[in-house]
Amino acid sequence: MFTCTSTRVRGRRVLAWETAVRLSGLALTLAATAAWAQEPEDVAVAPPAGRPAADELTAEQLYVDFVHFVMLGRYDIAEAYGQRLLDHAEADADALLDIADENPKSRESLTWAQGNAKVGPIAKAILERIAQGEFNRRTDVDRINSYIEGLAGGARAELNNAERLRESGEYAIPWMIRILQDPKRAVLHARIARTLPKIGRDAVDPLCAALAMDDAIVKQSVIRALGELGYSEALPYLRVVIEDPDSSEDVRRTAAEALAQITTSDRPMFSMNAAEAMYNLAANYWINAPGIRADPRDAETSVWEWRDGFLHRTPVPTAIYDDVMAMRSCETVLRLDADDEAAVALWLAANFRREAELGMDVESEEPDDARQALDRTRPDGFLRGVYYARSAGPRICQRVLSKAIDSGNAAVALGAIAALNATAGAEALVGYQDAGQPLVRAMVFPDLAVRIKAALTIARALPKVPFDGADAVVPVLADALAQTGQLHAVIVDPDPENRNRVAKLLSEEGVVSVAEGGFLEALTRGRKELPNIDAVLVASDIAGPGLMQAVGMLKSEYRFANTPVILMHKSGDKDTCLRLSADDARVGVVPADAPKVALTREWEDAAVRVGRIPLTAEDALDLALEAAGVLGDIALSNSPVFAIERAENALVGALQHPAEELRIRAAGVLAFIGTSHAQNAIADAALDPDANMSLRLPAFAALAESAKLHGNLLGAENLNRLMDLTMHADDPVVRTNASRALGALNLAARTAAEIVLGK
Numbered sequence: 001m002f003t004c005t006s007t008r009v010r011g012r013r014v015l016a017w018e019t020a021v022r023l024s025g026l027a028l029t030l031a032a033t034a035a036w037a038q039e040p041e042d043v044a045v046a047p048p049a050g051r052p053a054a055d056e057l058t059a060e061q062l063y064v065d066f067v068h069f070v071m072l073g074r075y076d077i078a079e080a081y082g083q084r085l086l087d088h089a090e091a092d093a094d095a096l097l098d099i100a101d102e103n104p105k106s107r108e109s110l111t112w113a114q115g116n117a118k119v120g121p122i123a124k125a126i127l128e129r130i131a132q133g134e135f136n137r138r139t140d141v142d143r144i145n146s147y148i149e150g151l152a153g154g155a156r157a158e159l160n161n162a163e164r165l166r167e168s169g170e171y172a173i174p175w176m177i178r179i180l181q182d183p184k185r186a187v188l189h190a191r192i193a194r195t196l197p198k199i200g201r202d203a204v205d206p207l208c209a210a211l212a213m214d215d216a217i218v219k220q221s222v223i224r225a226l227g228e229l230g231y232s233e234a235l236p237y238l239r240v241v242i243e244d245p246d247s248s249e250d251v252r253r254t255a256a257e258a259l260a261q262i263t264t265s266d267r268p269m270f271s272m273n274a275a276e277a278m279y280n281l282a283a284n285y286w287i288n289a290p291g292i293r294a295d296p297r298d299a300e301t302s303v304w305e306w307r308d309g310f311l312h313r314t315p316v317p318t319a320i321y322d323d324v325m326a327m328r329s330c331e332t333v334l335r336l337d338a339d340d341e342a343a344v345a346l347w348l349a350a351n352f353r354r355e356a357e358l359g360m361d362v363e364s365e366e367p368d369d370a371r372q373a374l375d376r377t378r379p380d381g382f383l384r385g386v387y388y389a390r391s392a393g394p395r396i397c398q399r400v401l402s403k404a405i406d407s408g409n410a411a412v413a414l415g416a417i418a419a420l421n422a423t424a425g426a427e428a429l430v431g432y433q434d435a436g437q438p439l440v441r442a443m444v445f446p447d448l449a450v451r452i453k454a455a456l457t458i459a460r461a462l463p464k465v466p467f468d469g470a471d472a473v474v475p476v477l478a479d480a481l482a483q484t485g486q487l488h489a490v491i492v493d494p495d496p497e498n499r500n501r502v503a504k505l506l507s508e509e510g511v512v513s514v515a516e517g518g519f520l521e522a523l524t525r526g527r528k529e530l531p532n533i534d535a536v537l538v539a540s541d542i543a544g545p546g547l548m549q550a551v552g553m554l555k556s557e558y559r560f561a562n563t564p565v566i567l568m569h570k571s572g573d574k575d576t577c578l579r580l581s582a583d584d585a586r587v588g589v590v591p592a593d594a595p596k597v598a599l600t601r602e603w604e605d606a607a608v609r610v611g612r613i614p615l616t617a618e619d620a621l622d623l624a625l626e627a628a629g630v631l632g633d634i635a636l637s638n639s640p641v642f643a644i645e646r647a648e649n650a651l652v653g654a655l656q657h658p659a660e661e662l663r664i665r666a667a668g669v670l671a672f673i674g675t676s677h678a679q680n681a682i683a684d685a686a687l688d689p690d691a692n693m694s695l696r697l698p699a700f701a702a703l704a705e706s707a708k709l710h711g712n713l714l715g716a717e718n719l720n721r722l723m724d725l726t727m728h729a730d731d732p733v734v735r736t737n738a739s740r741a742l743g744a745l746n747l748a749a750r751t752a753a754e755i756v757l758g759k
Contacts, residue, residue, distance in 0.1 A: 057084070059091040060099045066122070067106045075118040082122035086129075096126065097133025139171045147172070148179055151191040162195045169202035170302055174311035177210055180218045181309075189221075196225035204229060208237040209304035210311050216247075220254045227258025233284075233292050235262055236277035240332065243274045275336040275343075282329035282346055285322045287407070288585075294321035303328075303377050314376050319609075323354035324377050344392055345399035349412050351385045352400070356411030356611050362386065363418040389419035397423070401438040404611075408561035410447035411611035417442065417450070421457045440469035443476050446561045448532050449615055452480045452623050459630045462637050470641050474634070478650035480627035481657070481666065482531070485617035490526040491515035492550075493539035493568065498592055502537060502568070505596040518542070519550045534614065535564045535603050539592055540573035547573070551580050551587065560586075564606035566599065568592040585609040621659050628654065628665035635672035648673050652681040660695050667702040674710035682706055683718040686741065687725065693733070700737035707744035714745070 057065070062085035069078035085091050100107055107130070113123035137143065147168070150161035165172045176192050179185045196203060203225065210222050223241070226234040241247055241255040272280065284292055294301040300315040303324055316324055330347035333340055352362045358371045365384050372378065389397050397419045404412035420439065442454035455476035463470075489506055493499035494517045503515045514529055516522035519542050526533050536554060540547050547567070554560045563586060567577040570592045581587035586609070588602035607614060615623070631651070635644045647669070654666035667685055670678040685691065686699035703722075706713075714722070722745075725738040 057081075059085060059088045059095055060102070062088060062091070063096070063099045063106070063126075064103065066119075066126075067103070067109045070113045070116075070119055070123070071109055075116060078113075078119050079122060082119060082126065086122065086125055091129070093129045093133035094136055095133075096129050097137065100130050100133075138168045141175065144168050144172050144175050148176060148188065148192065151195060152188055158191055158195075162198050165195055166199050169199060170206050170304075171313070172199065173203055173206040173210070174313070177213075177218065177222070177311055180221055181215055193221045193224070196221065197228040201229070201231060204231045204234060205302065206304040206311055206313075208234055209306050211237050211241055212306035213309070216251050219251055223251070223254045223258045227261040230262050231291075232262060233281060235259065235272075236274065236281045236329070236332075238262075239272065239274035239277045240336070243336075275333050275340060278329050278333045278336070279340070279343055279346070282326045282333065282343070282350075285326035285329060286346060286350060286403070288322050290583075292322075292325075294318045305377075316377060317358070317374055319357040320354045320375055323350040323357065324375065326350040327354070328377075341396055341399065345396050345403065348385065348389050348392060348396070348400045348416075349403045349409075351388065352404075352412040352415035353409060353611065355385050355415070356409075356613075357608065359608075360384075362411050362415035385415050386418050386422075389415060390423050392419075394420055394423050398438045401442060405438060405441050405445060408446065409611035410445070410450050410562055410613055413442060413445060413447070413450045413611075414453060414613065417453045417457055421453075421460070437467070437469060440467070440472070443469065443472045444558075446559050446563060447612055448479075448483070449613055449619070449623070451476050452483075452627065455480075456623075456626055456630055459634060459642065462633065462639060463641050466641050471646075474631070474642050474644065474646040477627040477631055478647040479531075480623045481647070481650045481654040481662070483615060483620035483624055484658075485615045485620035487511045487534045487614060488526075488530040488532055489513040489535045489537060490522050490530075490533055491537045492519050492522045492542055493517065493537075493592070494541060494543070495539065495592075498539070498568075502599065505599060508596065509600060519545055519553075533560070533563060534612075535566060535606075536560070537566045537568060537599070540567060540569045540577055547576065548580065551584070555584065555586075562586065562610040562612045564588060564603050564610065564612065566590060566602050566606065568594065621662065624654070624657070624659070624662050625665060628662060628669060632665065632669045632672075635669055644669070645673055645675075648675065648678055652677065655681055655685050660692065663695055664698045667699045668705075671702040671705040672709065674706075674713070676713040676715065679703070679706045679710065679713040680715055680718055683714055683722065683741075686738075687718065687721050696734070697737055700741050703741040704744040707741060707746070712745040712747065719745075 062081050066078050066082040066085055069075070069081060107127070110123045110127050110130075114120045114127070116123070144165070147161045147164040150164075151158050153161070165176070173196075176196060179188055180192055196207070207222050207226050207229075211219060213219055213222075219241075223238065226238065238255045238259045242252050242259070247255070281292075296318060298318045301318045301321040303314045303316050303321070305312050305314065327347050327350045330343040330350070333343040334347075337343070354375065355362050355371075358374055360368045360371050362385055365386055367384070372382065389400060397416050401413055401416035401420070404410075404416055417439070439454050439458055443451050443458075445451055445454070455473045459473050459477060487510065489511050491499055491502050491506075491513050493502065493515070496517065499515045499517065503513050506513050511534075512530070514522060514525040516525060519538065523536075526536075538547065538550060542550060545553065551565060551567075554563070554565055565584075565586050566588045567580060568590055569577040574589070574591075577589045581589050586606055588606040590598050590602050594602075628651075631644060631647050634642045651666045651670050651673070655663050655670075657663055657666070663685065667682050670682050682699055682703045686696055686703050688696065691699075712719070722738055722742050725734060726742045727735075729735040729738060
């Protein structure tokens with residue numbers, strides 16, 4: 001483990017003070033506490049002679065005491081000292097950083113203490129404050145410029161100041177370039193040029209952004225630094241420089257030389273033109289490729305832009321960094337080739353994913369200024385993703401949907417489907433073959449909302465010609481009728497006590513779960529007993545298969561492509577769980593004894609990372625109502641493609657739904673299905689004396705419609721009940737509506753005579 005700053009660039013921690021440590025050695029020697037061998041039982045106890053009272057301690061003394069008592073396991077005492085430290089007037093970020101530097105092993109202890117329930121929050125707050133101090137130090141402009149000036153000294157001074165600039169990392173680049181642009185500072189130019197590549201990987205992004213400058217001489221220094229650094233993400237930017245008609249021959253030649261340095265081990269990249277190389281970079285951001293992705297542990301990551309003759313930094317939430325960079329790369333592609341549909345589709349997909357990561361509703365057109373403002377790279381007046389997707393047309397939206405399906409991102413899929421729903425006719429929806437009919441493929445997507453909305457979009461178009469996958473549309477709509485927003489989970493833990501504890505905690509949140517000690521047994525039950533699986537919680541000590549194999553099995557099965565997998569680590573297994581989560585956005589990690597709030601938060605975070613949008617009860621009802629309405633349209637159209645009969649059982653089941661509006665709609669659709677089962681189900685709703693009249697009257701109307709279309713299919717019992725109501729009901733409204741239904745059955749004359757005679 002390394003103690004390091006919290007500001008990272010695209011997955012690389014900036015190691016300002018790298019100290020290799022072993023957590024197994026928990027003994028900590030702190031000179032400041034050596035004289036205090038006898039610790040008080042409580043901080044309120046009077047201190048030993050010569051030792052200040054707790055309230056009189058300096059920030060450094062409080063820091064040392066906190067760490068000291070943590071390592072002794074006296075968490076009650078440590079907690080008091082730590083809280084006093086956080087409240088101390090002289091314990092700001094810069095001061096705490098100085099104190100931590102004076103006690104170099106203390107950060108190891110603070111890192112370890114974060115896992116303790118009692119002092120963990122305090123330790124985390126102290127580390128965050130120290131990290132802020134490191135950030136302040138690294139970004140301090142006066143310090144950076146003094147280091148740059150120091151390069152002009154002798155060899156030792158140049159070496160020392162280059163190291164300090166390396167510690168400032170990306171934040172030093174703008175000021176180094178500014179001095180390179182100043183002809184009056186020529187004495188520093190050669191030394192700055194030598195130092196630029198020594199900054200390391202942190203320098204790549206700002207240097208790539210700086211290639212947009214006009215100064216050919218400085219640009220060549222930047223290009224040479226990129227060539228010497230040797231990172232492949234610089235390739236597309238160098239290609240742009242080479243193909244730019246405004247580049248001088250010297251600049252092109254320098255860029256070609258740098259390109260050759262970088263591509264020695266990657267020859268295919270060498271043959272790409274600028275647009276192809278930039279699209280390749282965008283695609284790598286889209287898949288969160290190692291090496292260029294943002295580190296998820298950071299709150300913010302830098303986006304660099306050359307503007308008004310200076311290199312500007314814009315911090316963005318780390319969750320959207322890869323999407324922002326994919327969009328920017330695609331924008332460069334489109335400036336080079338405006339006809340590149342693949343780049344448009346990738347831009348749209350990244351924009352939808354960006355919105356989802358910011359907590360925005362990807363299907364909405366309404367402004368969401370508060371969340372949009374979190375991304376300061378977007379210009380004023382930037383509209384919602386669905387606007388841009390609709391404008392691009394159905395062909396490109398099908399490409400976006402295909403990307404969403406391939407990556408398992410439900411949010412992007414929902415955005416693409418929303419745009420298709422507004423712009424596409426039947427041919428555009430199911431006749432698109434370039435990617436295997438993405439909308440049809442979406443009907444077997446792991447996410448329930450995506451499946452239903454894909455089926456709704458296809459069904460609304462009422463295609464006239466059969467197509468591959470048409471048979472799935474009505475069954476998916478039928479599934480929608482039963483949705484209530486209920487969440488379902490599978491729990492796997494060999495320990496029955498903890499297994500039952502987790503199941504109980506989730507049940508308190510309304511989650512229905514199956515729980516088993518074995519992984520395969522749990523999944524088998526989940527598939528049989530649950531309509532869908534929204535999360536899988538797995539203890540780290542499972543066997544047959546073990547944890548790594550189980551996670552691999554879930555990863556390989558399409559059904560679980562965007563299903564959160566929460567690993568519950570037990571003794572000694574935390575590092576293994578963290579490794580499994582490092583490259584898999586679905587995977588979250590909690591202690592096996594985690595409380596409910598930690599379990600649900602980890603589940604929610606994983607769901608956001610994979611773009612899974614859980615259905616609320618309100619959302620589920622809306623979808624069920626939409627599905628019933630569309631099924632009614634199918635029935636009315638006498639569709640040659642969709643068989644409404646395949647929804648019969650679901651429609652009958654919907655007559656028991658808590659929402660009366662859905663029961664009414666289901667009865668209306670059942671009227672078009674010519675079976676005794678359907679007609680009797682409608683009659684049951686109409687004849688129920690305990691039902692509201694607001695339901696019974698539409699049900700009588702549906703029964704009459706069914707009778708007109710299909711004749712009498714009622715059983716003897718329901719027919720007798722209907723006749724009895726028609727003749728004897730006290731409520732004249734009931735009698736009137738019952739008589740309409742009875743008349744529509746077109747029974748024998750004897751029945752009419754009985755009614756006339758009142759028998």
